[in-house]
Amino acid sequence: MPEPWLGETDVWLLRAGRHLRPWEKLGAHPCSRGGVAGTAFAVWAPNARQVAVVGDFNHWDARQHLMQHRGECGAWEIFVPGVSEGALYKFAVLGADGQQVLKTDPYALRIERGSGQACVVMALPAPVLSPPGQRAQANALNAPMAIYEVHVGSWRRPDGHWPDWDMLARTLLPYVVDMGFTHLELMPVNEHPFYGSWGYQPTGLYAPTARYGPPESFKNFVAAAHAAGLQVLLDWVPAHFPADAHALARFDGSAQYEHADPREGFHRDWNTLIYNYSRHEVRNFLVGSALFWVERYGVDGLRVDAVASMLYRDYSRPEGEWIPNRDGGRENYEAIAFLREVNQVLGQEAPGAITVAEESTAFPGVTAPPWTGGLGFHYKWNLGWMHDTLAYFAMDPVHRAHHHDRISFAMMYAYSEHFVLALSHDEVVHGKGSLYGKMWGDPWQKRANLRALYALMYAHPGRKLLFMGNEFAQIREWNHDAELDWHLLDNPAHAAMQRLVRDLNHLYRSRPALHARDDEPGGFGWIDVEDRAQSVFSFVRYGLTAAQQIVVVCNLTPVVRYGHRLGLPQGGVWHEVLNTDSDGYGGSGVGNNGAVLAEPRPWQGHANSVLLSLPPLGVLWLEPGAAS
Numbered sequence: 001m002p003e004p005w006l007g008e009t010d011v012w013l014l015r016a017g018r019h020l021r022p023w024e025k026l027g028a029h030p031c032s033r034g035g036v037a038g039t040a041f042a043v044w045a046p047n048a049r050q051v052a053v054v055g056d057f058n059h060w061d062a063r064q065h066l067m068q069h070r071g072e073c074g075a076w077e078i079f080v081p082g083v084s085e086g087a088l089y090k091f092a093v094l095g096a097d098g099q100q101v102l103k104t105d106p107y108a109l110r111i112e113r114g115s116g117q118a119c120v121v122m123a124l125p126a127p128v129l130s131p132p133g134q135r136a137q138a139n140a141l142n143a144p145m146a147i148y149e150v151h152v153g154s155w156r157r158p159d160g161h162w163p164d165w166d167m168l169a170r171t172l173l174p175y176v177v178d179m180g181f182t183h184l185e186l187m188p189v190n191e192h193p194f195y196g197s198w199g200y201q202p203t204g205l206y207a208p209t210a211r212y213g214p215p216e217s218f219k220n221f222v223a224a225a226h227a228a229g230l231q232v233l234l235d236w237v238p239a240h241f242p243a244d245a246h247a248l249a250r251f252d253g254s255a256q257y258e259h260a261d262p263r264e265g266f267h268r269d270w271n272t273l274i275y276n277y278s279r280h281e282v283r284n285f286l287v288g289s290a291l292f293w294v295e296r297y298g299v300d301g302l303r304v305d306a307v308a309s310m311l312y313r314d315y316s317r318p319e320g321e322w323i324p325n326r327d328g329g330r331e332n333y334e335a336i337a338f339l340r341e342v343n344q345v346l347g348q349e350a351p352g353a354i355t356v357a358e359e360s361t362a363f364p365g366v367t368a369p370p371w372t373g374g375l376g377f378h379y380k381w382n383l384g385w386m387h388d389t390l391a392y393f394a395m396d397p398v399h400r401a402h403h404h405d406r407i408s409f410a411m412m413y414a415y416s417e418h419f420v421l422a423l424s425h426d427e428v429v430h431g432k433g434s435l436y437g438k439m440w441g442d443p444w445q446k447r448a449n450l451r452a453l454y455a456l457m458y459a460h461p462g463r464k465l466l467f468m469g470n471e472f473a474q475i476r477e478w479n480h481d482a483e484l485d486w487h488l489l490d491n492p493a494h495a496a497m498q499r500l501v502r503d504l505n506h507l508y509r510s511r512p513a514l515h516a517r518d519d520e521p522g523g524f525g526w527i528d529v530e531d532r533a534q535s536v537f538s539f540v541r542y543g544l545t546a547a548q549q550i551v552v553v554c555n556l557t558p559v560v561r562y563g564h565r566l567g568l569p570q571g572g573v574w575h576e577v578l579n580t581d582s583d584g585y586g587g588s589g590v591g592n593n594g595a596v597l598a599e600p601r602p603w604q605g606h607a608n609s610v611l612l613s614l615p616p617l618g619v620l621w622l623e624p625g626a627a628s
Contacts, residue, residue, distance in 0.1 A: 005040040005077045006070055011455040014044070015073040017280025020349065021295075022288040023206055026075070027107030028121045030085050038081040039121050041067065041089070043105060044281055046074025047096040050609055053078055054102070055089035055118070062100070063091035074281070088118040090246075095253015104203060104246050106257075106285060111191045113210035117203070117246050125219055128298030130226075134546040136352030138182065139378070141418060144515040145463035146505050147233065148181040148471075149424055151198060152189065152212055155468055157483040165217035169224040171602050177228050179471060179498075180505025182396035184225055185233040185303055186424065189218065198425070198480055200237055200305060201272060203247035205289040208297075212501045222298045231300040233356065238286045238342070239306040240272040249273055257282055263323050267309065269316050277310075277334035283341060290342050294350040299608075301354035304342075304377070308360045336375065343376030349427075354378040356420060367418040382419035382462055385410040389457070390427065394438050396463055397535060397557040397617075404532040406454075407556075414461050415521055418456055421457050422465040428478045436473040441617075445558060447473060448587065448617035451500055452556060455619035458504045459541060459552040461518045463560070472498040496586035504508050507578060507621070513543035513550045527567055527604050534561060536614065538604075539567055551622040553614060560590050561614035567604030574610065574622040575599055581615030590615035596622070 002382040006014070006025055013019035014026075041053045051067045057080065058064040063451045067076035083089075089190050094100045104111065105439025108119035137143065155172060163171075176184050188439025191207040199209070208218040225232050241257070243249045248257045258273040259265030265274050293299045309315045314330045325333050346353050357366050357377040368374025392406040428434050439449035450473055458464060469484045472494045476485060488494040508514045527538040535556040542549055549569060555561055568574060575595045581587030596610045602618050603609035614618070 004068075004070070005029075005042055005079060006073070006075060011073045011075075014075060014281065017284040019284055019288070020291065020345065023107050023109075023292050023296075024124065024282055027105055027109065027206070028089060028119065029561075030083075030121060030123050031079075033079045036081045037084065038079055038088065039083040040077065040079045041091075042075055042077040042535040043067070043091050043107075044073070044075045045091075045093055045256065046281075047254045047256065048076070048093050048252040049096065050094040052092040053080065053089055053204040054092050054289075055083070055087055057083050057087050057089075060090075084123060085122050085199075088112060090118055093252060095250065097250075097253040099253060101245060101253075103251060106205070106248060106251070108191075108204055108207050110215050111204050111207045111210060113380075117193060117416060119207075122215065125215065125296040127295050128219070128619075130221075130298065130300075130352065133352075134226075135231065139300060139354045141351060141378075141517050141519055142516045143440040144182055145186050146181045146508060147183040147420070147463065147465040148176050148179065149187065149422075149465055149467045151184045151187045151425065151478075151480060152470065153195065154478070154480050156486070162211050164213040165221040166213065168212070169221050173225055173228050174219075175229065176230060179502050179508060181230070182505075182509065183231045183233055183300075184317075185465065186235065188235045188237055188305075190237070192242075193247075194242065196480065197242070201240075201242040203238055203242060203244060205285070206292055211233075219297050226298065229415075229422060232298075232388070233301045233303050233354075234299050235305055236274065236290060236293070236302040237305045238289075239310050240274050242272050254271070257285075258617040261323065263317070263321055264313070267316075269309075277332070277338040283338050287345050288336065290344060290355075291349055294346065294353045300352075301356065301378070301460060302346075303358065305358055307339070307357045307366070308363070310339065311359070311361070311363050320551060339375050339377075344370055347376070357381065359383075378418060379420045379463060380417045381412065381422045381424075382417075382463075383422070384413070385419070385421055385460070385462070386423065386427065386505040389453065390438055392556075393453050394440055395617070396440055400535045400556060401532045404535065407528050407537055407554075410460070411524065411526075414524070415519060418519055419462040420465055421460060421462040423457070423467060423470055423478045424465060425467045425478060428467060428469070431477070433477050434474050435470050436475050437477070441558075443493075444586075445617060447497060448558075448581070451497065451585055451587070452502060452554060452617050452619045454504055455578060455580045455621070456537075456552070458508050458555055459539075459550065459619070459621065460513065461524055461541075463515075463518070464508070465500070471501040493586045496584065500580065500585045500606055503578065511543070511548070511550055511623070513541040513548045516543055516548075518542075525569075527606070534559075536561065536564070538566055546570065549624055553612065553620045553622070555614035555616065555618055558616040560616050561612075564612045564614050565600075565603055565609050566612055567606035568598045568608045568610055568622075569606055570624055571598045571600060571608040573625055575625050576620060577623045578621035579618065580617065580620075581618035587615060587618065590618065592620070601619065
């Protein structure tokens with residue numbers, strides 16, 4: 001008689017929640033046992049009365065293949081001869097509540113397309129070996145990081161249909177490379193029944209969605225991105241899961257993955273269920289998923305969704321509808337421990353891979369190492385900067401003098417975390433309109449404001465993220481049921497905006513002053529932050545040498561400022577390497593003829609200064625250099 005599929009070590013590790021790669025044993029695995037080819041099935045369902053595997057190989061008959069209960073770890077297992085790759089299956093779970101339900105395998109590697117949600121037997125993808133140092137170098141704190149965020153199903157829709165990974169490898173990847181982005185971030189590609197959730201209500205944490213092709217095509221897409229010089233980040237959702245009856249909800253007839261008490265286990269904002277992070281096996285399921293995508297599909301990092309909702313027990317809950325922690329406080333100790341564990345495991349097992357937190361509060365130490373009391377993320381979205389900046393650019397410039405600190409305040413906390421400046425999908429949905437639509441003014445002024453916003457963002461300390469369509473000033477709010485409005489690029493004004501973003505990316509990547517010292521106070525210095533009356537800001541970004549400097553001047557009113565004196569950190573020629581008001585970007589062409597010569601006249605704390613023409617609603621970047 002063959003040995004059990006789950007060996008003694010597996011059982012011990014699964015029970016303790018310490019199986020680094022639980023996907024190697026749980027789920028469906030084509031293999032040979034005792035010289036007989038078939039598939040081993042295993043599922044964790046500790047409170048189930050009985051579990052059977054059903055599928056197209058046994059006419060979905062729950063009487064034919066009853067699974068053996070491994071009470072030591074709460075799992076059930078069976079080896080079914082003759083079942084091979086491509087077979088459809090589910091688990092028929094007779095729950096603790098006496099109800100039998102057909103359940104999708106939590107560890108399924110592939111789920112069929114359509115309403116059936118049957119799992120598909122497939123072999124584990126082979127591990128992906130990243131070239132030594134490549135991932136770590138691209139994701140390093142001092143490296144440029146310009147992220148293009150994409151919803152796969154609505155970037156382009158050939159003939160009105162969803163694209164597939166092969167088509168995206170031919171179209172999306174060259175586009176992202178040409179635009180100069182360094183990283184491609186995909187909104188969740190885990191299997192999710194409700195397309196309108198954009199992937200943020202996943203049921204298959206180990207399965208790429210079937211909407212865009214088979215898993216091997218997704219793996220090939222990631223490999224093609226790497227070959228093109230891009231890093232790939234995935235949005236990953238460990239904060240909550242949908243209550244679909246076929247999935248994780250009450251999997252064994254009890255609250256298995258979720259909390260039993262809705263004050264802990266129900267998410268009011270999204271009508272979803274919250275993982276019970278105090279259960280070893282649940283943490284193991286989630287930590288394993290994080291490592292799986294990095295190891296088996298070669299992704300370079302995870303952007304972790306809705307972290308704030310995990311950190312606080314009272315998140316979006318009125319008084320009396322949440323349970324305090326053991327000390328009577330609001331912090332969710334179990335979720336905090338889980339997030340630290342995810343980051344520690346990835347750091348140990350996948351060095352160079354990164355995690356990025358979408359975290360909207362002032363929770364301390366999000367990007368600090370776990371051993372110092374931090375959560376261990378590499379980066380955190382700077383949502384405070386986003387809210388303040390968008391509010392400022394939405395204002396009539398007449399009032400901006402009274403809200404000067406909406407631009408300057410972000411530098412008060414810029415070094416408290418390792419930040420990403422994100423203009424993401426969240427800002428162009430649910431009636432918020434497009435970024436273009438948020439800007440003040442008539443169409444020309446809206447585009448000028450948006451150009452200035454982008455140039456300020458790319459010069460400000462912090463990594464960059466733009467959601468698709470923002471790069472050419474999409475006018476409509478994003479719609480997941482339609483492709484982007486690519487026809488706008490037939491309009492010279494929108495093509496000019498795209499040209500600006502392309503140039504910003506390439507300048508940002510090629511100038512160390514703009515990224516090499518993002519997390520060092522010595523990498524930034526205000527020249528003039530007090531000119532409220534004119535809504536003018538100026539600062540310098542410092543690189544690693546005296547030659548690596550970029551001076552940034554922002555005139556955020558529609559008034560041209562001729563003869564504006566600006567202090568400069570050194571003398572000589574300064575080249576105008578960027579002017580958002582140039583004709584080529586759809587501006588009015590106000591500028592400084594490409595270069596200026598500093599004179600030895602002290603101003604604003606500097607020994608040299610220059611007279612500039614500041615364009616309306618415009619941003620200038622100046623760089624020192626020899627006269628050409």
